[in-house]
Each structure stands twice: as C-alpha cells, then as structure tokens.
Amino acid sequence: MAIVNTVNECITGACKKLVAVGGKVEEIITIGITNQRESTVVWDRNSGQPLVNAIIWLDNRTTSTVEELLETIPNNARNINYLRPLCGLPLSPYFSGVKLRWLRDNVPVVSQAMEKGTAMFGTIDTWLMYNLTGGKDCGVHKTDVTNASRTMLMNIETLQWDANLLKFFGLPKTILPEICSSSEFYGSIAQGVLQGIGITSVLGDQQAALVGQQCLAKGQAKATYGTGCFLLYNTGPSIVHSTHGLLTTVGYQLGRKAVPFYALEGSVSIAGAAFNWLRDNMNLIQNSGQIETMASTVDNSLDVYFVPAFNGLYAPYWNQDARGVICGLSEETTSEHIVRATLEAVCFQVRDILDSMHKDCKIPLAKLMVDGGMTVNNLFLQLQSDLVGIQVLRAKIAETTALGAAMAAYKAVENRYQMEAPLSKSGPREAIKPSISATDRNLRYQKWKMAIDRSLNWETSTLPQGEREAFDGA
Ligand SMILES: Nc1ncnc2c1ncn2[C@@H]1O[C@H](COP(=O)(O)OP(=O)(O)O)[C@@H](O)[C@H]1O
Numbered sequence: 001m002a003i004v005n006t007v008n009e010c011i012t013g014a015c016k017k018l019v020a021v022g023g024k025v026e027e028i029i030t031i032g033i034t035n036q037r038e039s040t041v042v043w044d045r046n047s048g049q050p051l052v053n054a055i056i057w058l059d060n061r062t063t064s065t066v067e068e069l070l071e072t073i074p075n076n077a078r079n080i081n082y083l084r085p086l087c088g089l090p091l092s093p094y095f096s097g098v099k100l101r102w103l104r105d106n107v108p109v110v111s112q113a114m115e116k117g118t119a120m121f122g123t124i125d126t127w128l129m130y131n132l133t134g135g136k137d138c139g140v141h142k143t144d145v146t147n148a149s150r151t152m153l154m155n156i157e158t159l160q161w162d163a164n165l166l167k168f169f170g171l172p173k174t175i176l177p178e179i180c181s182s183s184e185f186y187g188s189i190a191q192g193v194l195q196g197i198g199i200t201s202v203l204g205d206q207q208a209a210l211v212g213q214q215c216l217a218k219g220q221a222k223a224t225y226g227t228g229c230f231l232l233y234n235t236g237p238s239i240v241h242s243t244h245g246l247l248t249t250v251g252y253q254l255g256r257k258a259v260p261f262y263a264l265e266g267s268v269s270i271a272g273a274a275f276n277w278l279r280d281n282m283n284l285i286q287n288s289g290q291i292e293t294m295a296s297t298v299d300n301s302l303d304v305y306f307v308p309a310f311n312g313l314y315a316p317y318w319n320q321d322a323r324g325v326i327c328g329l330s331e332e333t334t335s336e337h338i339v340r341a342t343l344e345a346v347c348f349q350v351r352d353i354l355d356s357m358h359k360d361c362k363i364p365l366a367k368l369m370v371d372g373g374m375t376v377n378n379l380f381l382q383l384q385s386d387l388v389g390i391q392v393l394r395a396k397i398a399e400t401t402a403l404g405a406a407m408a409a410y411k412a413v414e415n416r417y418q419m420e421a422p423l424s425k426s427g428p429r430e431a432i433k434p435s436i437s438a439t440d441r442n443l444r445y446q447k448w449k450m451a452i453d454r455s456l457n458w459e460t461s462t463l464p465q466g467e468r469e470a471f472d473g474a
C-alpha cells in the first residue's frame with residue numbers, strides 16, 4: 001500500500017508541476033508504467049488488499065528456498081542452470097518465482113489463498129496497474145513480457161506461462177496475470193486527476209532504459225547505474241542463451257503483433273547502493289555530492305579493492321554465498337581511498353559483465369551508452385572508461401527509464417511514431433575516452449579477480465582442517 005500511495009502522490013505532484021510550467025493535464029495523451037523488476041506482491045482477490053508485505057528484488061530471505069529447489073533437480077545435479085533452456089535464467093533468490101515459492105512455504109495465509117484460488121500475484125507493474133484501474137472493483141490483472149521474463153515462470157520462446165515451470169515451483173496458474181506486449185492498451189485510470197486516461201505501456205525499468213537510450217537495433221547496449229547496475233545487450237529477435245553467466249531476457253515487444261526483441265543482461269546487485277552503505281552504516285560520507293570530491297583528492301585507491309557482495313554476487317558469478325570484502329588495507333589507507341575503491345568496484349563489475357558479453361556475442365562493444373543516478377559523477381565515468389578500455393557515452397536525458405516507458409506508451413496510440421527518430425533534446429552525446437594503458441588496466445583487473453576469489457562462497461566456506469582443530473582446541 002505504501003508503494004501505491006507513493007505513486008498516487010507522485011501523480012498528483014507531477015500534474016501540479018505540469019500546470020505550474022504552463023501545461024495542461026487534459027493534454028496528457030496516455031500513461032506508461034516502468035518499474036523495479038522481480039519485486040513480488042500477493043494480494044486477496046476479494047478485498048484487493050495485500051496478504052503480506054512485498055518482497056523486494058534484493059531480499060535474500062529466499063536463499064534457503066533456492067537450496068531446497070536445487071535438491072529437487074533430477075540426478076542430484078544441483079545445477080543452477082537447469083531451467084535456463086525454458087526461462088533464460090539461473091536459479092537465484094533474485095527472481096519472482098523463488099520469492100513466490102518462499103511465500104507459499106512460509107506464509108500460511110498465502111498458501112491457503114493459493115489453494116482456495118483467491119490469491120493474486122503481481123510484480124510492481126501489475127500491482128500498480130491493478131490499483132490504478134480500480135482495484136477489487138474493476139482492476140485489470142496484467143503484466144508485460146519484460147516483467148514476466150523475470151519471474152522464471154514464463155517460457156522465453158512462447159512468451160506464455162509455462163506448465164513445467166509452474167510445476168517445478170509448485171505454483172498455481174490461477175494467481176498469474178495475463179501476459180501482454182510492452183506497448184498496447186491495458187486499461188484506464190479509475191479515479192483521481194488522471195481519471196479516464198489509458199495506460200498503454202509497461203516495461204521493467206532496465207528494459208525501459210534500453211528503449212529510452214534508443215538501443216533498438218541488434219548489437220546495441222546500455223548500462224544503467226542506480227541501486228544496482230544492469231547492462232542490456234540487444235540481441236534482436238534471436239534468443240541467445242548465455243554460457244558465461246548472463247541472463248536471457250525479453251528486451252521489449254512494441255505491440256501485440258510486433259516481433260519480440262531479446263537481450264542478454266548482466267545484473268550487478270550492488271552499485272550505487274554501496275554508497276548508501278558508506279553513508280548509513282559506515283558514516284564515511286554524508287551525501288552523494290561528496291563522493292566525487294572525496295575520490296578526486298587521491299590519485300588512486302592505493303591498491304584497495306572493495307567487493308560489495310552484500311547479498312551474494314549476481315552476474316556472471318551467481319554465487320549467493322559470496323559476501324562483501326575490502327582487501328589491500330594498509331596504514332596509509334584513508335576514507336578517500338575507500339570511496340574511490342567503491343567507485344572502481346562498480347567499474348570492475350561492469351568489466352566482468354562486458355567480458356562475458358564479449359564471449360557470448362563474439363563481437364566486443366565499441367561504445368557503452370550509460371545512464372542512471374551514478375552517471376552525474378564525472379570521475380566515475382572516467383574510471384569506467386579507463387578500467388574497461390571503452391568509450392562511454394552519457395545519456396542526454398537523465399531519466400531514461402521514464403523516457404522509454406513514455407515512448408512505448410505513445411507508440412501504442414500513434415503507430416506512425418518512429419522510435420528511432422532523434423529526440424528533441426538529443427544531440428551529440430558527451431564521450432568519455434580511456435586514459436590509462438592496457439597494461440595498467442589488466443594488472444588492476446587481475447587484482448580485482450583476486451578480491452572476487454576472497455568473497456566467493458564466504459557463507460559456506462569452512463576453515464581448513466588444521467585451523468579448525470586449533471580453533472576448537474582453543
Ligand atoms: N554523485 C554520485 N556518485 C556516485 N553515486 C551516486 C551519485 N549520486 C547518486 N549516486 C547513487 O545512485 C543511486 C541512485 O540512482 P537512481 O538512478 O535514482 O537509482 P534507483 O533507480 O535504483 O533508485 C544511489 O544508490 C546513490 O548512492
């Protein structure tokens with residue numbers, strides 16, 4: 001309900017601002033939704049009220065569920081990639097199907113409602129749309145292909161819910177929304193300042209950024225740096241199954257009859273969130289404005305490496321037992337070095353992903369389009385370019401996710417709209433070029449890999465035999 005209330009407040013506030021800058025609410029043609037993906041809501045069909053709090057994408061309580069599901073894989077294989085051919089995803093606490101199974105197993109009110117057929121499931125797009133279009137009275141229960149592709153319940157080829165996947169997770173089909181394309185009429189807003197206006201697009205935030213960056217051709221890629229960091233590489237109408245730890249996901253489908261475009265995705269769970277941790281838990285910074293200033297006061301990170309694997313490592317490692325480490329500390333290390341190492345951590349994680357993309361797609365990327373909250377930081381973009389050895393192009397319009405959803409919404413009401421056409425505020429993008437040698441870059445990346453080794457499997461690692469005996473004796 002907090003999520004719904006915030007969106008309603010946002011709508012009222014945005015409409016007031018529109019009027020304040022001389023616009024008219026009546027001029028709004030249509031509405032698009034873009035949303036945080038994978039986060040899972042279950043509610044009651046009769047009351048329209050949530051049965052339990054939402055589980056947010058980063059939430060790791062589902063780790064034990066992954067363990068239990070791995071045990072059910074035939075031949076004792078415990079293979080996290082077992083379902084990849086069907087849904088394009090590895091088994092991980094990240095995805096909605098695992099969260100739903102956790103809710104079924106741990107929250108009796110949810111399992112009872114699933115049995116009775118009164119439970120409804122949705123990712124955040126579906127939950128918002130249901131409420132915006134009338135809730136229990138007449139709310140529509142729909143999602144789009146991009147969000148559905150993050151549940152582990154949709155077949156990546158048919159783009160429909162898959163009976164085998166539902167069976168694997170032990171979930172009933174009755175709870176699921178109808179899967180639609182990303183750009184079509186979903187329903188109309190039931191009340192409030194936008195009453196009567198249609199909702200005509202839904203795109204998960206990272207796919208919306210792909211559209212907003214106009215990466216609409218095969219071979220184009222973008223990286224969005226917010227809480228996490230997500231690289232999407234457009235593979236066109238072909239499904240590319242990664243053998244290097246990337247996800248196969250739906251990029252977009254712009255209309256019921258349109259050909260779906262797929263993407264390879266590299267997901268990094270902690271990017272900007274590492275700075276929230278430095279601020280809230282470590283008191284090393286007070287606000288994000290300080291990050292660049294502090295990191296610029298030192299020439300380098302003094303060989304400090306920070307792997308912010310707070311909730312395991314996502315792509316390309318998919319190691320839910322990894323935990324954060326800071327290595328290379330010395331007497332000379334200062335807060336500034338740690339702040340700089342945190343910026344570099346995001347850059348190295350992106351290098352991990354780009355290396356996998358290169359291996360899967362064979363062609364190295366020449367340029368990387370970037371957007372998201374962290375990209376206001378000039379030093380960060382220079383480090384990104386240096387540590388990957390690639391040209392980085394900053395988006396002209398910062399809110400690329402919102403822009404992508406708006407473009408897809410307009411496409412549904414104006415079919416002649418050319419989504420590739422230059423946007424009114426576009427122009428040449430600022431290009432940031434690498435400024436360090438390949439030798440330096442590769443040396444630092446090797447050190448990063450050493451830090452990664454120290455973080456992997458931390459939760460399940462046991463002390464070597466001799467050390468354990470010494471510890472037990474003590
Ligand atoms: N100048 C900056 N340097 C580095 N990180 C920043 C800076 N400004 C904001 N951030 C980080 O960017 C994130 C917010 O970006 P945003 O795109 O709004 O994320 P989200 O969409 O996930 O909420 C925060 O985690 C914050 O720490």
Ligand SMILES: O=P(O)(O)OC[C@H](O)CO
Nearest residue numbers: 036037057205226227228
């Ligand atoms: O905006 P972020 O970084 O919180 O992204 C959320 C993603 O949709 C999670 O998959």
